[in-house]
Amino acid sequence: MTTKLFGEPVRRREDLRLITGRGRYTDDIGHGALAAAFVRSPYAHARIVDIDVDAALDVEGVVAVYTYDDLVGPMAEPLPVLIPHPQLTAPRTGFPLARDVVQHVGEAVVMVVATDRYIAEDVCDRIAVSYEELPVVVGVDAAREAVHSVHSDVPDNVAARHHQETGDVEAALAASAHTLSFTQYIERSACMPMEGKGVHAVWNHDDSSLRVHTSTQASTSVRAAIAAKLQLSLEKVEVVAPDVGGGFGVKIVHPWPEELLVPMAAIALGQPVHWAEDRREHFISSAHEREQRQEITVGYDDEGRVTALDVRGWHDNGAYTPYGIIVPIVTATQLVGPYAIPVYRVRIDSVYTNTVIVTPYRGAGRPQGCYAMERTMDRIAQDLGLDRAEVRRRNLIQPDQFPYDHHLTFQDGRPVIYDSGNYEGLLDKLIALVGWDRAEERRAEAAARGKQLGIGMAMYVEGTGPGPYEGGHVQVLGSGKVLVSTGLTSQGQGHETAFAQIVAHELGVPIEDVEVTTGDTRRFGYAVGTFASRAAVMSGNAIALAARGVRAKALRIAADVLEADVDDLEIDEGLVQVKGTPGASIPLRTVAVLSNPLRYAFDEAARQATQFAGPGDDSKPPVAVGDAPGLEHVDYYSPIRSTFASGAHAAVVEIDPTTWEIDVVDYAVVHDCGNIVNPMIVEGQVHGGVAQGVGGALYERMAYDADGQLQNASFMDFLMPYASEVPDVVIDHQETPSPLNPLGLKGAGEAGVIPGTACIASAIEDAVGRRIAAMPISPTELYDLVRNPDAERVPSPTGATA
Amino acid sequence: MTDVSTERAITVTVNGVPRETTVPVRRLLSDALRHDLQLTGTHVGCEHGVCGACTVLVDGTPVRSCLVLAVQVDGTEVTTVEGLAREDGQGGQILHPVQEAFRECHALQCGFCTPGFLMTMAAGLEARDPSTDITDDEVDEIVGGNLCRCTGYANIKKACRRAAGLMKEAAE
Numbered sequence: 001m002t003t004k005l006f007g008e009p010v011r012r013r014e015d016l017r018l019i020t021g022r023g024r025y026t027d028d029i030g031h032g033a034l035a036a037a038f039v040r041s042p043y044a045h046a047r048i049v050d051i052d053v054d055a056a057l058d059v060e061g062v063v064a065v066y067t068y069d070d071l072v073g074p075m076a077e078p079l080p081v082l083i084p085h086p087q088l089t090a091p092r093t094g095f096p097l098a099r100d101v102v103q104h105v106g107e108a109v110v111m112v113v114a115t116d117r118y119i120a121e122d123v124c125d126r127i128a129v130s131y132e133e134l135p136v137v138v139g140v141d142a143a144r145e146a147v148h149s150v151h152s153d154v155p156d157n158v159a160a161r162h163h164q165e166t167g168d169v170e171a172a173l174a175a176s177a178h179t180l181s182f183t184q185y186i187e188r189s190a191c192m193p194m195e196g197k198g199v200h201a202v203w204n205h206d207d208s209s210l211r212v213h214t215s216t217q218a219s220t221s222v223r224a225a226i227a228a229k230l231q232l233s234l235e236k237v238e239v240v241a242p243d244v245g246g247g248f249g250v251k252i253v254h255p256w257p258e259e260l261l262v263p264m265a266a267i268a269l270g271q272p273v274h275w276a277e278d279r280r281e282h283f284i285s286s287a288h289e290r291e292q293r294q295e296i297t298v299g300y301d302d303e304g305r306v307t308a309l310d311v312r313g314w315h316d317n318g319a320y321t322p323y324g325i326i327v328p329i330v331t332a333t334q335l336v337g338p339y340a341i342p343v344y345r346v347r348i349d350s351v352y353t354n355t356v357i358v359t360p361y362r363g364a365g366r367p368q369g370c371y372a373m374e375r376t377m378d379r380i381a382q383d384l385g386l387d388r389a390e391v392r393r394r395n396l397i398q399p400d401q402f403p404y405d406h407h408l409t410f411q412d413g414r415p416v417i418y419d420s421g422n423y424e425g426l427l428d429k430l431i432a433l434v435g436w437d438r439a440e441e442r443r444a445e446a447a448a449r450g451k452q453l454g455i456g457m458a459m460y461v462e463g464t465g466p467g468p469y470e471g472g473h474v475q476v477l478g479s480g481k482v483l484v485s486t487g488l489t490s491q492g493q494g495h496e497t498a499f500a501q502i503v504a505h506e507l508g509v510p511i512e513d514v515e516v517t518t519g520d521t522r523r524f525g526y527a528v529g530t531f532a533s534r535a536a537v538m539s540g541n542a543i544a545l546a547a548r549g550v551r552a553k554a555l556r557i558a559a560d561v562l563e564a565d566v567d568d569l570e571i572d573e574g575l576v577q578v579k580g581t582p583g584a585s586i587p588l589r590t591v592a593v594l595s596n597p598l599r600y601a602f603d604e605a606a607r608q609a610t611q612f613a614g615p616g617d618d619s620k621p622p623v624a625v626g627d628a629p630g631l632e633h634v635d636y637y638s639p640i641r642s643t644f645a646s647g648a649h650a651a652v653v654e655i656d657p658t659t660w661e662i663d664v665v666d667y668a669v670v671h672d673c674g675n676i677v678n679p680m681i682v683e684g685q686v687h688g689g690v691a692q693g694v695g696g697a698l699y700e701r702m703a704y705d706a707d708g709q710l711q712n713a714s715f716m717d718f719l720m721p722y723a724s725e726v727p728d729v730v731i732d733h734q735e736t737p738s739p740l741n742p743l744g745l746k747g748a749g750e751a752g753v754i755p756g757t758a759c760i761a762s763a764i765e766d767a768v769g770r771r772i773a774a775m776p777i778s779p780t781e782l783y784d785l786v787r788n789p790d791a792e793r794v795p796s797p798t799g800a801t802a
Numbered sequence: 803m804t805d806v807s808t809e810r811a812i813t814v815t816v817n818g819v820p821r822e823t824t825v826p827v828r829r830l831l832s833d834a835l836r837h838d839l840q841l842t843g844t845h846v847g848c849e850h851g852v853c854g855a856c857t858v859l860v861d862g863t864p865v866r867s868c869l870v871l872a873v874q875v876d877g878t879e880v881t882t883v884e885g886l887a888r889e890d891g892q893g894g895q896i897l898h899p900v901q902e903a904f905r906e907c908h909a910l911q912c913g914f915c916t917p918g919f920l921m922t923m924a925a926g927l928e929a930r931d932p933s934t935d936i937t938d939d940e941v942d943e944i945v946g947g948n949l950c951r952c953t954g955y956a957n958i959k960k961a962c963r964r965a966a967g968l969m970k971e972a973a974e
Contacts, residue, residue, distance in 0.1 A: 021843020245914030492912025
């Protein structure tokens with residue numbers, strides 16, 4: 001068959017419009033709309049004393065000014081706690097516009113609507129908000145010390161105490177031949193999509209309906225939130241995610257205040273209203289992630305096998321908890337990685353600080369968990385004088401142990417049971433790919449050039465494709481065009497291409513005939529969203545099932561027409577044919593026409609389906625009981641639990657002992673996401689993830705001062721990697737299909753970022769022989785570390801070769 | 803001090819078409835292109851000149867349109883991503899080699915930074931002798947000033963080499 005496209009590096013169908021300037025992102029839509037801008041808090045923690053808008057009302061072009069006092073009904077209530085959890089005992093969320101107290105710099109206080117953005121910002125400048133400053137809590141340690149409180153009714157600053165255990169860890173530690181304990185930190189970064197958030201709302205007064213374009217990862221849920229908050233009936237609200245300029249997690253949070261306030265203003269003013277977030281707004285009012293303090297105690301035997309693991313963590317959730325405790329749960333449950341840990345206890349307190357909220361950023365807690373587990377493996381190796389790879393090997397879950405139950409509860413409320421994997425295979429491939437056994441030669445060669453070389457590795461298992469469900473709709477038109485839609489959204493992952501490949505493959509049609517729509521509630525109203533590496537697994541499988549439904553119906557109709565047995569039919573290149581009988585065929589587009597019995601002929605194709613067009617079977621109704629007109633099918637995929645992808649990374653670093661610049665000279669990735677729909681797209685996801693991993697390990701941090709001011713809220717000062725900072729990446733694949741879903745897929749979106757911090761920390765430690773216990777690390781910090789006589793020394797080499 | 807509301811008429815040739823428009827003196831070129839001329843292919847990623855997404859060509863030179871006022875380009879020729887491909891004379895377009903290479907090499911994901919990379923790369927490659935093989939240093943120089951959050955740059959560098967190769971073939 002010529003339509004076998006599954007698994008092929010098909011070029012992306014999105015690209016032509018995007019390379020010719022014909023993409024349509026939210027800010028490209030709706031010229032001439034009124035523009036919104038926001039007055040945001042300049043203080044990290046303060047009571048609002050007064051808001052004086054008098055001077056602003058004189059500005060020509062101002063249309064409306066809104067404060068909390070203008071919010072009514074559900075809009076005046078706190079924003080939703082999206083993911084409640086029994087252990088989230090003190091959830092707190094803000095209001096769309098701050099009510100009495102602001103809890104972080106950047107919190108929206110006033111919304112201005114004007115005839116254009118320049119004027120709206122002029123108006124913002126003339127609004128005087130007076131504040132009474134309150135004590136500020138910054139950093140995870142200040143939060144746990146709780147000298148001051150972020151929320152006055154949460155005196156210990158603890159939003160949640162997340163706790164899971166699989167046995168008596170204290171007894172297991174006491175019985176262990178060896179134990180070691182350590183504390184480490186990981187800093188904040190952020191998603192930083194190149195396109196910030198944006199909302200465009202149009203109220204149609206004539207039919208009382210609202211259409212909202214928003215740069216979101218969850219359009220169906222934004223729709224439900226808008227309907228609830230603005231007290232509209234759901235069918236009167238349409239939400240569209242147009243082209244979205246990257247998400248990486250920040251756009252899964254919803255409803256953002258602006259997603260409610262902009263539509264609210266559009267309705268009130270009866271005119272389209274538009275808001276495009278600027279970069280500073282994104283830094284100080286969108287979400288961050290990663291900051292944790294981790295205290296780890298591990299027990300192990302003489303061979304380096306872990307006998308018990310006890311993790312005590314503190315997770316900085318920022319000022320509010322709209323996304324619940326997903327990030328600490330993911331850290332807690334993914335921490336164990338590819339290893340069989342006999343007894344495990346994890347306790348993570350999620351604590352408030354007067355900073356921007358913390359919600360999932362690509363990896364969503366996994367990089368922190370990987371950092372904890374992998375650095376533990378390194379320490380065991382160092383303690384016993386063993387090869388770091390060998391210690392890992394001895395602890396791996398074996399291929400015959402699947403499904404492997406960790407006896408933990410994952411972020412979807414379901415058990416952490418690994419569906420399939422081959423972790424030893426990953427390790428073997430990684431060792432070969434990076435040349436692990438040649439590290440000492442390379443170290444000597446680098447030393448001859450005056451460089452300190454180190455090598456590190458990290459492995460991970462990533463729960464992907466969590467439920468509850470996604471759906472797919474596939475419809476063949478009489479023109480032969482195949483329309484495909486799914487409710488989840490796209491932010492650059494190439495869904496139009498991958499889903500078209502799946503449909504072309506399942507249905508036997510040319511890919512050119514397939515048109516895919518994502519994230520448009522007008523086309524598909526039921527969806528969860530794009531996060532947790534779930535789009536291919538969830539929507540990919542739902543769409544495959546929908547295509548199979550269409551195929552079954554097409555074969556049934558064609559069998560009648562061709563007077564053949566369904567089992568003797570096949571579909572190839574859009575033609576339904578009797579296998580081995582050339583000429584006995586009917587185009588799928590004709591089947592589509594026949595599938596819809598008509599009274600009225602409006603074109604030549606339709607004539608074929610009208611009531612006098614041919615002999616019918618008078619004994620049956622035109623549409624059989626239980627059947628429906630049209631060659632289309634909707635289906636859903638709802639997994640029993642997540643599927644678990646895996647991988648292993650290694651980094652080789654060279655450090656200049658004069659400047660202490662850290663150069664990642666080699667980066668190797670072995671990646672297993674089950675069956676692959678499009679290897680070109682998967683490799684692209686890995687490349688992008690690695691770049692973010694390197695950024696998180698060496699460059700990116702949110703530099704809050706003690707007053708809660710973000711000191712580096714621009715691309716000048718927040719160091720996102722340019723091409724010069726990202727190493728060349730070599731990739732090897734392993735495909736261990738998931739037994740849980742029809743296509744055997746596991747997610748691939750986040751994988752690349754997860755082990756970056758862990759393996760680069762390991763490599764730097766290996767190079768300089770000093771304990772690395774806080775990441776990211778800058779050249780200055782490394783210089784201070786190696787000069788500090790009290791810095792903990794570790795053997796260098798750290799046992800890269802046994 | 804000039805009143806920020808002062809407006810001025812400017813004439814700019816955009817993508818080969820003379821355009822006359824009246825803009826407030828404080829209006830950024832990026833906003834004038836996107837909102838006054840409705841050429842939304844030019845994207846705004848940071849509005850402080852670091853990310854390069856808004857790069858356009860002014861008289862053939864790459865310029866960050868968020869750091870230029872619209873009035874400053876009065877009398878110049880501006881090329882945006884919409885003007886990068888050539889008309890084929892039959893209602894279609896012939897893509898620029900950098901556009902071809904981006905598509906071929908999977909050098910874009912979300913596509914938001916892409917117009918800035920394309921304009922920068924087109925200018926960089928057109929400024930060099932196409933008959934010579936491009937070096938790694940040249941590639942690093944051409945792609946090194948723009949931010950991308952999706953691709954990790956590997957395929958953008960690959961596309962730069964590929965585009966240089968296409969331009970070399972065309973020159974032969």
